[in-house]
Amino acid sequence: MEEQKNKIRPEFSVLLAVSFAHLLNDFMQGVIPSVYPLLKEEHHLSFSQIGLITFVYQLAASIFQPVVGSYTDRKPIPYSQIIGMSFSITGMALFAYAPSYSIILCSVFLVGIGSSIFHPESSRVAYMASGGKRSMAQSIFQIGGNGGTALAPIIVAYLVLPRGQSAIAWFCLVGITGQIVSSYIGNWYSQKLKNRSKNGKTTVKIPDLSETRVMMTIFILMLLIISKYFYIASITNYFQFYTMKKFGISEIQAQVYLFYFLIAVAAGTLLGGIFGDRFGRKYVIWFSVLGVAPFTLALPYASYTMTGVLVVVIGLILSSAFPAIIVYAQELLPKKLGMVSGLFYGFAFGMGGLGSALLGWQADHTSIEFIYHVCSYLPLIGVVAYFLPNLQNTLYKEVQ
Template identity: 65%
Template sequence: MFRFSKKTPTSFDTVIATKNTSKTVYPILFAISLAHLLNDLLQAVIPAVYPLLKTNYDLNFAQIGMITFCFQVSSSLLQPLVGAYTDKHPKPFSQIAGMVFTFLGIITLAYASSYYWVLLAVVLVGVGSSIFHPESSRVSFMASGGKRSLAQSIFQIGGNTGSALAPLLVAWIVIPNGQRHILWFVAFALLAKVVLFYIGSWYQNILQVSKNIKKKQLMLPDLSPTRIVFSVSILLLLIFSKFFYVASITSYFQFYTMDKFGISEVQAQVYLFYFLISVALGTLVGGFFGDRVGRKYIIWFSVLGVTPFTLALPYVSLEWTGFLVVIIGFILSSAFPSILVYAQELLPKKLGMVSGLFYGFAFGMGGLGSAVLGWWADKTSIEHIYTICSYLPLIGIIACFLPNMKNVKFKEDTDAIK
């Protein structure tokens, strides 16, 4: 027999009355993390091959930025729509459909005969990403057993690890052999489909069990609609500052280190790996502490703690550059699980829409940042953009206006009780 927890919720607490979700379901969390790793590894192939594409198609930085822009826009615009739709009509196997688009995008990128075929390829990968993230984030939420920041960080670390592995695999497989060898990454898409089928089967079972539950409890924050909208707006502005800066690293850091320090393309990929693997570790640690010390404090640490290091980055040697990008990646990424879960706490009845909005906005800001910074680098220099972007984390001071969710009272959603 199913029953509700007898504890009184002191913070956001949605109780789903099924035996499958009454505690943390780690096999599903690890599976969705692996699926995220494979999905984001395939995405990260795109920026990892930028130096190769720049040479093959004789591109300038503005055109490189446009590639990122097309990918990020295609992956960002659809995500809130997909999330809003699946809030009302859950689709357990929709991630597999998304992986089909990514599969086709990787094949197109491998055989692209012109710059415009490259743009089509990245749009296909972007569409796949837009379908994958909202429902996958919901799965991690459902399997969290109340440990929401930890669950979100486990989910996110998969994606970050995949992003970190891509430059190394590209340096090993693609750069020595040519663009056609991107085709090898199709194997990861096929593996992802198998993992997503396992996850979809679990998700479908949960939905079926939930239909038979006569009563469920949903706790809503006792905040005015105006305060909720204001808080969500602050969180989106934080996402803007973070992902605009991250775009400067993922899209142009290879060119920056090659131009400033005269290192090879493969060495530049390794420095990008340092940043991306530190992002993965920061995400996991930030999620772990977000559940324990409070999400607002983790957000504060991330947005203000990283500023001294971003300000110093444009003025240091190659050795210190490698050290600083690790610190920057770790601190900068530590807040993303807390930001996303914070938004879910504010709008618990719209999990898919919120997840789609924040992932979509993050991708959108990354795409916009890449396009703007590429144009700027052509007008000035690749080094100049890091001097300007170093001030972006200072925007994070607006986090002081966020309510502390540990002190916010919660009320029962009477509409959810049947």
């Protein structure tokens, strides 16, 4: 009984705060692809140029994340979320009044920098506040980001599309709200660091695996992220154009279809975290990436109604992997939480950006429908998850 009393519990107030801050951060990010139909018309852009916008944003969001994470492993920065939000607010303000394509690229680059600063320490906070329920904590954190991304196309459809590009400036208020929430998180984090310094050095448990096995495992996780984020890039960046062309629907109707997918992604993220703690992260990863294949293969041949159904199912299944992948990697390298979080968030952003650029080029040279035929085979890469070690059955050793 005494042991049960002393058991560490998740700190839900902190988890909800960091999830809400993630929602606000990723909402600002989600505005960028949501206004692509508007930008394409106003600035006369090709699909390749649209893909390059995503590539520049996600390149900035990917390259700096492992650097930020490695730095904060050595020197934690409790208020880094506020710094990141400042970059994003500046980028959104510039994006709203960007008169040319080059300025649009500069503005999304700033938003990407803000994201690269925000994610590594925020993921660490979720890990620290988990009370041992790490997949659940990571999924609560991640569902905030997915919720923000899902809200963006709907709000853009009704606030920005009727008013034009300058209406994006209103979303700077979202970043300011995020800074206020992040100050609460920073205060909690600062107190945690003070308590840790008083208690002296702590030990962590690491899996007793060879360095070669660890590196091979990281490589497999990277392959799974390539599969997942190339496919997600095809939906978040081009699904509006696909449904408008194939079914002859309006921009607002197309945004609603994208909203269905993004809401399903948010729900799937939460389910993936719950199942990861209960059944093991390896099995959730395997099911999520490979199990979605029958539905992605069917999507290019679906009717208008079935497209809506399939895109929800795809979002639910595909999204359940990411919290499990992040926590799996953190447990693999627990002494490098910031670097691992930055590496995987950064790699995910980078693959999404590269996928967007390549798919945009492909759409210009073939057709928007063709890229969905190509991408439908990507989840088959998930078969490599079979070779992941089961960390729940692995011996651990304690190190300082």
